[in-house]
Amino acid sequence: MSHVFECGENAALVGYVYDECDPRERQAIDKHVAGCVACAAELASLRSTRESLANWAPPEVGLGFQIVRSTRSLPETRETQPPEGGGSEARSWYARPVPVWTQAVAAALIFAAGATLGVVRGIAPTTEVPGAAPISVVDDAASISDLEALERRLRAEISRIPVATALVDEVAPAASEEQILGRVRTLIEESERRQQRELALRTAQVVRDFDSQRQADLAQIQSSFGQIEGLTGAEVREQRQMLDYLIRVSQQR
Amino acid sequence: MHWTDEDLVTRSRGGDLDSFNQLILRWERPIYALAYRVIGREEDARDVCQETFLRAFRALPGFKGQAKFSSWVYRIALNLCRDWMRRQRRAPTVQIPEGVDPEELATVAGPAESIEDLVSRRELGTIVAEAMALLPEEQRTAIILKEYHGMTFQEIAELQGCPLSTVKTRVYQGLSVLRRHLETTGMAPQLVRRI
Numbered sequence: 258m259s260h261v262f263e264c265g266e267n268a269a270l271v272g273y274v275y276d277e278c279d280p281r282e283r284q285a286i287d288k289h290v291a292g293c294v295a296c297a298a299e300l301a302s303l304r305s306t307r308e309s310l311a312n313w314a315p316p317e318v319g320l321g322f323q324i325v326r327s328t329r330s331l332p333e334t335r336e337t338q339p340p341e342g343g344g345s346e347a348r349s350w351y352a353r354p355v356p357v358w359t360q361a362v363a364a365a366l367i368f369a370a371g372a373t374l375g376v377v378r379g380i381a382p383t384t385e386v387p388g389a390a391p392i393s394v395v396d397d398a399a400s401i402s403d404l405e406a407l408e409r410r411l412r413a414e415i416s417r418i419p420v421a422t423a424l425v426d427e428v429a430p431a432a433s434e435e436q437i438l439g440r441v442r443t444l445i446e447e448s449e450r451r452q453q454r455e456l457a458l459r460t461a462q463v464v465r466d467f468d469s470q471r472q473a474d475l476a477q478i479q480s481s482f483g484q485i486e487g488l489t490g491a492e493v494r495e496q497r498q499m500l501d502y503l504i505r506v507s508q509q510r
Numbered sequence: 511m512h513w514t515d516e517d518l519v520t521r522s523r524g525g526d527l528d529s530f531n532q533l534i535l536r537w538e539r540p541i542y543a544l545a546y547r548v549i550g551r552e553e554d555a556r557d558v559c560q561e562t563f564l565r566a567f568r569a570l571p572g573f574k575g576q577a578k579f580s581s582w583v584y585r586i587a588l589n590l591c592r593d594w595m596r597r598q599r600r601a602p603t604v605q606i607p608e609g610v611d612p613e614e615l616a617t618v619a620g621p622a623e624s625i626e627d628l629v630s631r632r633e634l635g636t637i638v639a640e641a642m643a644l645l646p647e648e649q650r651t652a653i654i655l656k657e658y659h660g661m662t663f664q665e666i667a668e669l670q671g672c673p674l675s676t677v678k679t680r681v682y683q684g685l686s687v688l689r690r691h692l693e694t695t696g697m698a699p700q701l702v703r704r705i
Contacts, residue, residue, distance in 0.1 A: 268678035271685070275656060277663055303682075306689045310657050313638040315546040315555070320538045322560050323531045324567050 262286050264293055274303045404465040411458045415451060515579040523570055530570070534563050537580060540659060541587045547654045548591040550643060558594060562587040577668075584659075585669055588651065595647065641691035649684035652677050 262269050262285040272278040273286045290297045513521070513532065521529035541562050546555035566573075566583050573582060642650055648670065655661045655669065656677075663681075667674045 267682045268675055271678045271682045272663070275663075275681075302689055303685055306685045306692070307657065309634070309638055309692060310653070310688070312634040313547070313642070314635060315543045316552055318542065318552065318556065320542055320556070320559065322534050322538055322563055324527055324534065324563065326527065 262289060264289060264296060267299065270296065270300055270303060274300065274307065404461050404468075407461050408458060408465075411454050411461070415454050415458070516575060519570070519573065519575060519579050522567075523573075530567055533579065537583055538563065540580075541583060543658060544584065544587055544654060545591055547639075547642070547658065548588070548647075548651060549594055550639065554594060558587060558590045561590055565590075581665060581669065584655075588669065591651075592647070637692070637695060638688070641688045644691060645684050645687055648672075649680045649687070652680040653684045653688075656681055 262282055269278065269282065269286065273283060278286070286296075290300055513529070515533065515536070518529040518533050522533065538559060542555055542559040545558040545562075546552060549555050549558065562583055565586050569586075573579075577585075642653070645653070652666055652670065655666045656663070661669075663674050663677045666677045670677065
């Protein structure tokens, strides 16, 4: 059953404005509006209000939501990032974040390995050498003068230790077996001490050389930058002079 | 190959995440526009939009296709907007575009200002938004769904859970309030001629 329009039936006018009424109702409204000023005005008013609504637009925003499965296998949305060779799943193993506990374990292992190596090589002697100053640990912060002082001290200590061949010459031919054994032990101990000092000396030298090389490299880099800046400045000056010349020429003409 | 919403829903229910993301791509802008017009705040509208699709994804196993996918997500979005407004306990806000002085807006009917100046400063949309914010939620939502989303009165009635005639009445009452507001700001008569 079709609806028949009656004057002042505003809901029907809304249907008419939005073109959502059946043909018979539309026909009835058309006929009525042609003779009814009030309904015609209402209709025009509804249309103009609709037109004003067209000016209200939401702001342009970047959306790009996506559902991704998290590591906990719970779904989550995220905004799409610019493609950079795939998501986190595509990253290489070395580029993935490492858990804190793994980092702590790795640090502890490295420290333990370093300490073991130091004990085995004798860098950190467990017993005090008589007459010798304890060897300090050389760190990155040591200056060149510190390293040079250390080297001098170590060379002096090494020179004070009698060489093994001289000690061998002192062994009496008629000495007893125990005395020979004692001498050998002394020689071995002294040899060990000597090796420890030499190792420390070499380490100090390496650190000093590395530091010197680093400073030389830095100086070279600074010098190169200075040259580049100088060149750039010269080019700018040349261009400025050329520009001034062109301006002068154009003004003369 | 072009998949319909129903195809994509079926594939999504089968575990195909890409299909659901295609649905998001298809509907995120309308949903964002709906949320923005209902709420009036850009950031909150984005949040509502995001939450809408997240909820839709979680509820996907229970979606049997008894309604269109679009109607379903519209319903979710409208519920979220309603929750947002209930939490905020306030009417939708009106965001004023950059470069527009709110005090100037208040005196928008100044005699020296022409409608061309107003239009050029993009205030018209703001005034409409202001007027829309004055409407009760049901009227505003009905107008938004009808005017900007092209829904039929029947679809709006189903979304709002009310008779079709009620929707028409809401739209009519809303439009009448808007017209009066535009008239009081001195915009309506000129606006008709300008546009």
